[in-house]
Amino acid sequence: MSDSRRVATVRDVAKLAGVSPGTVSKALNGVGQLSAETRAKVQEAAAALDFQPNHTARSLASGRTFTVGVITSDSFGRFTIPVMLGIEDSLAAGQVSTMLCDGRGDPVREHQLMERLIGRQVDGIVVTGRRRDPRQSLGRVPVPVVYVLSESLDPDDLSITYDDEHGTQVAAHHLLSTGRRHLAYVGGPERHLASRLRRVGVERALAAEGLELDPNLAMYGQWSESWGRSAATIVLRSGRSVDGIVCASDQIARGVLDGLREHNVHVPDDIAVVGFDNWDVMVQGARPLLTTVDPHLESLGREAATRLLAAIQGDQPIEGGMVTRPCELVIRDSA
């Protein structure tokens, strides 16, 4: 379906309202000083003509496109989505739209995307990625940039992320405070920063009670359910009387849960289990419902966008550094 009537411009509105185009602009944008009367007259005319300002022309004249670019290395995946929702949430109010690009984790491609976004005159850029591992900086960019989730290796960039260590620390603390004493940690691959940081969190919580994490019960593996199942078996066969397991992801936790059930171990009575991510699909499918750590990705996105907006409007320039937000433990039935 297509409608080819020519669309109204400021000139048409001006003519109908009996004023000049400049006045129309001021009236509709609420800038400058105008009599309430004129303003009303213009608004009426605009409404009558169903006037929609031409965004492109506005951008060219004002130098702002009211668009921010988002470059992700997560292929629009599970981590990017909540971050995007947060970004949109805080941008929508300012009538700012986003342009999502998938860098596929390739620095060269990311750089091209950045240049393309710059060519499109975006007002700012958010860079986000799969997981926590630090990433290369985009380098010099003529507009403000904020990194979310994956921190930039350049300390002059602003990175906003969550606190892995704190997340598992809270999880382990919960286990300890409900009487568990012998904890195990089931991580993802050791090469992933998140795996290592989350282990430290468990150790911290134990240390606070004068306890230690048995190195044999601190394991690295994959980010998968099947690794979780294997890990459950390993824990049970270890001969150690484990009564609580902190997992580095909900997927792993689900595997652990399944593994334990197959060995007729009752959760949470015999062993309590905590996950990480608060990923609804995993959490809801798990039996019992999974107690897990929520990194609040959406609010990270919201914060990134808010900072970016402030920088764009010139209120507050971006200053480099790491912002690390706490996680929250969501208690359900597994611990």
Add this chain to the structure above:
Amino acid sequence: MSDSRRVATVRDVAKLAGVSPGTVSKALNGVGQLSAETRAKVQEAAAALDFQPNHTARSLASGRTFTVGVITSDSFGRFTIPVMLGIEDSLAAGQVSTMLCDGRGDPVREHQLMERLIGRQVDGIVVTGRRRDPRQSLGRVPVPVVYVLSESLDPDDLSITYDDEHGTQVAAHHLLSTGRRHLAYVGGPERHLASRLRRVGVERALAAEGLELDPNLAMYGQWSESWGRSAATIVLRSGRSVDGIVCASDQIARGVLDGLREHNVHVPDDIAVVGFDNWDVMVQGARPLLTTVDPHLESLGREAATRLLAAIQGDQPIEGGMVTRPCELVIRDSA
């Protein structure tokens, strides 16, 4: 980090190359007739100045923004992502970017988004949604529109989607061709078109062999794992000697698998199970690995974008109707 050197314009390039701005435009865009020599000179100058054309200005002058809007009702969810990947895939070649908006399934909001996109002068719009259920048309829009996944109720719109019925038909056919005779169907909510169509597919496949789907073995429930678990129990308690189960989603299938395992039923030897979606997370976590139907969402997105591009370039106007693409059975270990 920020770099405030003024960026080069066509005028700068023109001056350096010793030609006029108009010539620069022609040389860089490969239009009109120019001597190879001049063209080279201009390209050299552009490179020397690291010239990046201002997209906004180009849009204003040419009337095309090389941007298409995508309105989804799926909150950037699981169904939108593959579709988006497909769209990007086919658009990227033409240097076209996308603007993703979340309509949250609210027709009013969707309409606002559409107007906003039109205000931003997008060249075309793709409308996509959660699942298959038909949706209201956006109505009159001054640019080409293509609906993907959720078909438009207006037959004058072009809708591209996959064939639910065919999907489960292929699944059931596979079960029958490997010797199963007594099939059950575990659907999602009956109010969802997909649930009903997928049931029909199973019936068709059975009919082709002179068999029927026992109404007691055709069930509707939820799109969840826990419903799948319940359904497995129902099937086993039915007293019917079921040897194959077609599920309306991978999540349901996973639940069915878990339910069967708990009753010590062996899959696929005792009962074979097929899912729907080919959703990696579910498929990989399932035991045994799930045989399932792939609706090829990505290629639907690709096709939608290709059609849209053709319409934008004026090659081929959008004509209304439904395009329904077949699904593909992906055989793994559960059937």
Add this chain to the structure above:
DNA sequence: GTGAAAGCGCTAACAG
């Protein structure tokens, strides 16, 4: 082949 000129639709600076 190439240059000059007009203009896309809007905003912004400056008069009045």
Add this chain to the structure above:
DNA sequence: CTGTTAGCGCTTTCAC
């Protein structure tokens, strides 16, 4: 308070 005047950076006739 409001109108006029210049552009924003590019494309695109149309002369030459």
